[in-house]
Structures are given as C-alpha cells and as structure tokens.
Amino acid sequence: MTKAEIARIVHERVGLTKKESAEIVESVLDVIRDSLERGENVKVSGFGHFMVREKHARRGRNPKTGTDITIEPRSVVTFRASPLLKDKLAEATE
Known part of the structure; x- marks a missing residue:
C-alpha cells in the first residue's frame, strides 16, 4: 500500500478533499519520521510499536570478494505488531 492509496482511503472514509x-497522511508520517530520527520510539495503540x-x-564479509570488512555501527528501526493487530491478521488468514 502506498501513501497515495492511504490518502485515497482517508478521502473516501472521512470525506475530506x-x-x-x-x-494529513504526509503530516502523520512526518511526525513519526521526526520522532524516530530523534531516537524516540513510536507506539500506535492497537497497531504496533x-x-x-x-x-x-x-x-562481516564482502560477498563478492570474500574479504573481511568491518560493518560500521548504525541505528535501525524495528517494528513489533501489537497483540490486537496480530489477532486480526490471524483471523484474516483462517
């Protein structure tokens, strides 16, 4: 699903232009992105963390050459689905 698809669904359900x-979709994603850039965790109740x-x-090892390399330290974003979301997904696959 893309941002455009999310915006279209918001348009259809809420009635905004x-x-x-x-x-609105872009603003919400900006808030989430800015929080993550500051190193803050973001919890969306009923969705995930x-x-x-x-x-x-x-x-590490360079797969092309096989030489040993050092992978630099970095920050990564992980997502953990809420139990409510996991239950809904399990119901949808049954």
Whole structure:
C-alpha cells in the first residue's frame, strides 16, 4: 500500500478533499519520521510499536570478494505488531 492509496482511503472514509487527505497522511508520517530520527520510539495503540535500535560495529564479509570488512555501527528501526493487530491478521488468514 502506498501513501497515495492511504490518502485515497482517508478521502473516501472521512470525506475530506483529496488534497487535505494527502496532507494529513504526509503530516502523520512526518511526525513519526521526526520522532524516530530523534531516537524516540513510536507506539500506535492497537497497531504496533516502532523502535530505534543501535547496532554495534561487527565483522562481516564482502560477498563478492570474500574479504573481511568491518560493518560500521548504525541505528535501525524495528517494528513489533501489537497483540490486537496480530489477532486480526490471524483471523484474516483462517
């Protein structure tokens, strides 16, 4: 699903204009993105939890050449679905 599809659904369900719906979707994603950039976790009740994790430097191997390399430390975002979302997904696949 794309941002445009989400905006279209917001437009259909809420009745805002397409432009307003797109702005709202973009605004919500900006808030989430900005929070994650600051290292803050984002919890959306009933949906899930976006968490910023710090990965330490580690040894790796270049798959092309086979030479050993050091993978630099970095921040990554992980997502953990809420139990409510997991239950809904399980029901949908039954």
